[in-house]
Structures are given as C-alpha cells and as structure tokens.
Amino acid sequence: MPKLAYNVVYADLLRQIEGGVIVPGDRLPSENELVKRYGVSRMTIRKVLRLLAEEGRLDSRAGVGWEVLGAERPEPAGRNVWRIGVDRLPFYSARSYRDRILQGIQEAAEGRNVTLLYNDYWKPELRRADAPDALILQHPKELEAVEEFRDWEKPVCFINRRPANPGFSCLSVDYVQEAKRAVEYLLRIGHRRIACLALSSNNYASQQRKKGWRRAFSDNGLIPPKELVFFAGNKTDISEMLLQHRPTAVFLTFASLLSSFLLSAERAKLRIPEDLSMICFDDLSDIPYVGFPVSHIRMPLATMGHQALEHIVERLEKPETPPLHRMFEADLAINSSCRALTPIF
Template sequence: MDVYEGRERPLYQRVVDDIIAQIAAGVWRAGDRLPSERALCERYGVSQITVRRALRELAHAGRVYSHHGLGWFVNAPSPPVARFREVTLILPDLDWLMAPLARALNDALGPAHVALRLAFTDGNPETEAQVFKEAIAQGANVLLLVIGGQERQLSQRYARLLAGTELPTLLLLRDVPDLNLPAAILDERACLEKLTKHLLERGHRRLAYAGPDPALVEGQRRYRGFAFTLWEHGLELPLDWVFAGELTQEATRRRFLRVFQDSERPTAIVCATDIQAAEAMSLLRELSLQCPEDVAIVGLGDRDFAPLLSTPLTTFRLDLEGLGRAAAAMTLDLLAGREVKSVAITGQLVIRRSCGAGFKA
C-alpha cells in the first residue's frame, strides 16, 4: 500500500502514478494515444471524475495532452534543463575598459549555460579580499580576477589573496609573473611599442611621453613599451619630457608649458590614454601650437570622443571584445578541467589627423 503523509494516497493520485510508471516503462510512448476514459475507469476501478482529474494533473505536469474528439496522448519528454554554473568576475568598476570586456564575456558564456556575476572592489585591496571570499562562499565555479594596483606590490598582494584557494582562477587584463596562473592579457607594452614606432616611421625623433602614474601596473607597462622602443632606435629621452598623471595638475601643467615653449621641444607626444591626448591638445593651444603641424599626438583606447577632438586623434583601439571572448573560451576550458594557456591581445592602430601622417620632422 502506498502511503502519503500518514494516509492512503488519493485515488486520482494513484492513477497518475501508474500512468507515469507505464510511460517510464515504455508501455505508452510519446505520441501514443491513451486508453479511453471509460477504459481507464475499468482499468483502475475508479469513477470517470477521478480519471478526468488524474488526466488534468498529468496535462498540467506536461506528461499528456488532449486532442479534441480524439482523446488523450502521451507528450514527448521535455529536454532536461541545464544547470547553470557560475563565474564571478572581480573588477574595480564597470568603466570604459571593463564594460565591453564584461559584455563579451557574458555573451560568450551564456549559451554555454554559465552565469556571469560581477563583484566590484572600487580598486580597494581590502574590498577585493572581501568579495573574493564571498565569491568562494557563494559557490562560484571559476574566479576571474582583474589585475591592477601598485606594480611593486603586485606579486605579494595577489599571492596573499589567492593563498589556500583551489578554485580555478583566471587573471584578466594583466598577468602576475610570480603566480602560476593563466591570464587573458591586454598587452599594453606592445600597444605602446606600436604607437611609438608609428611616429618614428613618420620621421619624428624627439618624442615626449604622457601616461598613468608609473607606480601603477598599467603605467609601468605602458611606459616600458614607449621607453624600450626609443632605446631600440638609439634615441634619448630627457626626464623632463616624461609626464605622469593628469596634465591639468598645476605642477605638471607648468612643466608641460615650459617644455613646449622651448625651440628644441618634442615634435610628438605619445599619450598612454586618450584623455591625456585631449589634455595635451588643449595645453598646446595655450601656446598657439597646432596639432599636428607643430606637435603630433597619439593616444591609446579609441574612446568615443577621439574622432571628435579639435584634431581627430590617432589612437590605438584596444580589442576589448576579443579579450572578453578569449577569456570566455579559457573559462570554459577551466570548467571542463582542460589545460589553459595564457593569451595576449592588443588591437589596431586607428590613423587620424593628429599624427601628421606624412610629416617629416
């Protein structure tokens, strides 16, 4: 005797159970017509009201369907619902750099039934450590960790953060050389090398540089790309021609104006961000210098405003969508337990008027 919560199962439920059992055993297959209601009444020794209720319950569960005038039929089984696995992307914020990357990640992971969850740190190492622990506690299957901060402290900081975790982890944007972890890298050094070589090919030999604080990982790696290219071509770089941070900061602004008032000023500026390129154009106008006639300028990022500046900006467009797709493929490999190798992505040079194409210094 079947028992249901301390009492006999209702008659209609016994009919439901037996029909489901018959379908599971292959007695009635998808598309088969069930016996008539009268035949089912006789089979189970119950009333027509009981049979009809059982059939309604089965229809509600998607096991059978009715065809007017023809009777009841076995439904095809529904495909199993895939269980979504979860990946947590730990990032400072959803800025111009991260938004297209996160969107490409989500678009590529969704069809594979992998849910992407964003966890923001605001660039604070303490917050980063907290959201890292929360992601593990909430059952993330893979962690995607955006690398940033002070270059000098990078290895120690992330070694402490990752100590003791066995959860598959993928580094994003930048690698950490001392950690044996796969990374989907935006090769900032290579981007700056290509920008600098472009100006050298245009005949420039006196190049200044403006970029993020070199103490930061992005500032350090971009500056290395610029400085190495000059060294490779046997060119000197006066320290006074290197500008870190916002050009509109008063001390930096005064030094910039002084350098570019000199008759032996740089003929071109390599800017490691498009914002600094826009700031440089504005400061040159204060000196009545024209871009590119007097000073050529290139930037990095191809931000929305780059073609709209007073002189449309030659810049390096970062393949952030490509980086997101590569990271998604690596994530799926991690989920499948396959070997994952690091990849490096750059982008393409977008030539506009600010570089002074064809100009000979």
C-alpha cells in the same frame, strides 16, 4: 540636439546597469556630477533618471540619492549553473576599456549554463560571501594585488595582467611591444622630440608603456629624451612643459589623459597635428568630445573578454584543462592627429 543628448545619457547608464558596472545597492553620482560628466542640462539628467526609475532600475531615496535596484536573473532549469564572478570596474573608469571587455564576456555567456556575478572580487570577504565557481578579473590592479590570489583554488583568468604564478590563466597585450611600435611609427615619419605623458611612476601599466617609449629610441640607435617624460598633474604644468621643451609629438600612455592633454595643448596655443602630433594607448575610436580622429593603440578587448569566459567555462566543465596564457596583438590606428615631418620610408 536635446533628444540626442537624452538618448546618449540613457543608453550609457542603462549599459552600465545591465553590464554590472554599477550594481544593485550602488548609488549614482549626484545630479550635479552627472550634468558635468555628460555635459547636458539638469532637465535632461532628471528625465533620464525618472525613466530608469519607471522601468524599475533605479529608486530615489531621500537623503541618499538614486540607487540601483536589483533584478533577479532566472537560471536555466535542469542544469548545473556555473556562477562566474566578474570584478567591477569603477564608475569613472575608461568606458572604452570596461564596456568592450564586458561585451565580450556577456556575448560568450549567452545560452550557456552561466550566471554572471559582479562585485569587487579583489576583496577576500566578497569572494567568500558570493562564493563564485570561478573568476574573471579585468581591473588593472598592480601585480602585488594579483599575488594575493595565491590561495585561491578555483579557476581564475586575469585580463591584461600577467602574474608570475603559472596556475593563473591570463589574456594580455604586450604593453611594452605595442607602445614601442606606436613610438617607432612617429620616429619613422621624422619625429625625434617625442614626449611621453604618463601616470604616476608606480603604476604598472604606465611603467610598461613608458618602457616601450624608451625602447623605441634605444632599439633604433637613439638616446631617449628623458626631459620629455611628463607625468600627469596640474593642467598648467603640462602646458608649461610643452612650451618649455617643445616636443613635436606626444605619446599618451592612457586614454584617461586625453582631456587634460588637449586642454593643456590648447592653453599653450599648440595645434594638433600642425604643431603637435599625438598617439594614445587605448581605443579612442568613439570619444565624443574630440572633433577629430585620434591615432591610437586598439586592444582586442571584446575578443579577450569572450575568450576568457569560454576558457573559464571549459575549465569548470573539464577540470583537467590547463591554464591558458595568451598574448594578443593590438591594432595601431593612424588618423589625422599625426603629421609627418619627413616622408615615410
């Protein structure tokens, strides 16, 4: 088991360094935070950090901590190399989201005259400093932030944001439609008291997914149970809501809500799926701390990243190429976290 834990931590940190999730100059969280995050011993964390340091990827600085070192990527000789900026997702963001998008971008960049740059390109000063030829932006910022790019004259492709400006390319999933489809599945197998666990009301993605929950009821001639809309917060509050309102199923709008929801259900002594069925928006096919497969909405994130890179390169090489606006369908993966109350019909 210790060997397995060591491999998991090493592979995850290496993937984040190579994928640009954490970049040269970034400091890793403290050893205590890494111990909590990965659920391993301090000895395992220190062994991984020492190995990464020996490989020239990290440096330990007194009073600072572990810092990521730079590694220059050689550019192909004799060709114009396009510098494509990719925004950095936070270290704590959902790995299932960020890794799959980066995987698609990096696979599409292999063998092309492309250098990928990673930075927080939502900040104008960093766009000016790095001077990328084009941008792929994957961070789920609010639409107001997207509109700040109205003066950006180079190609830009947003992933999972659909700005009003038709000059921006965007690849997205219809959050409303996909959430509706998941909740309609629960309705179809007999559930009526379906709770919606969402983030704060001003979060764009959460609003859209909550709208899909509501539309699933109204489009099927049912009144959406407003009392079953719960907002993430204190674990005890969610437990109390589950006990007070007794939903038979819960739709989670984000994978980041899963751990707090499971703790709340356990605190309320509710079993999944015997007492409570659940479906989550976001891919949960490889969540390590859940002992059962969770039903989820799986977006084609790697495909979206791959096509974003291909499209951006085409626009750079052929400036007459128009912006791309493409909607993707998600997969609804139904697993053992859902239990039918009546036969499916």
